[in-house]
Amino acid sequence: MIIEILIGGIIFILICIILMLMAALITAILLTIFIKTNHAILPRIVLFFANILETPLRYLMWLLHKEPDILDDTLTELRNHLYNAKFLKTPYDQRALFLPQCLRHADCPATLNAEGLQCKHCKRCCIDEIKTYAEGLGYRVFIAPGSTIVYRMVKKYRPRAVVGVGCRMEIREGSEKLAAWGLPVYGFKLLTDGCVETKLNIDDLKKKLAQKSTD
Ligand code: SF4
Numbered sequence: 615m616i617i618e619i620l621i622g623g624i625i626f627i628l629i630c631i632i633l634m635l636m637a638a639l640i641t642a643i644l645l646t647i648f649i650k651t652n653h654a655i656l657p658r659i660v661l662f663f664a665n666i667l668e669t670p671l672r673y674l675m676w677l678l679h680k681e682p683d684i685l686d687d688t689l690t691e692l693r694n695h696l697y698n699a700k701f702l703k704t705p706y707d708q709r710a711l712f713l714p715q716c717l718r719h720a721d722c723p724a725t726l727n728a729e730g731l732q733c734k735h736c737k738r739c740c741i742d743e744i745k746t747y748a749e750g751l752g753y754r755v756f757i758a759p760g761s762t763i764v765y766r767m768v769k770k771y772r773p774r775a776v777v778g779v780g781c782r783m784e785i786r787e788g789s790e791k792l793a794a795w796g797l798p799v800y801g802f803k804l805l806t807d808g809c810v811e812t813k814l815n816i817d818d819l820k821k822k823l824a825q826k827s828t829d
Pocket of ligand 1: 718719721722723724734735737738739742
């Protein structure tokens, strides 16, 4: 009797492992199709499985000699793709832009309050140009020293769409959380990581901010 239970248990575990590997393989294939063609098949389901099967997926990517970071980048791109139509339909004045404080110059004179850093427009960094441009369109702009302020400002001002600039992990985690709140979110990745004087592609960001639906 005990041996039968043990064998049944082992078979059950093996079936679970096989199902998990199959799901990871299918998810990896669908992500690869998205990377190669920019065509997203079942993006919500792929995002769901990619999140719960992250470890086997990373192993599969390693086996396929892919860059270790490609999974995070692809999931952010897939989420951007999924919410793009809703994002574009949201008027500028109901969107929010969150910039990371690491963009600022080492000698930045900005002060900090409960809504993030208050830029003094000294023009030593790109925040001045981006903030002026985005606010000109109608965006509410925040310079966030951390994710806590992002979530607090979203709860306070309730934008209907968000553009979040950050490093790879920041935008992946932030996008997941805001998307779980039902917000269309666009993650925009920095060109360099670090704590100060990081860089981004200003023209690309401006293009994204200015995009809107023509319907
Ligand atoms: S432009 Fe604004 S954020 Fe950039 S260094 Fe000057 S005060 Fe700081």
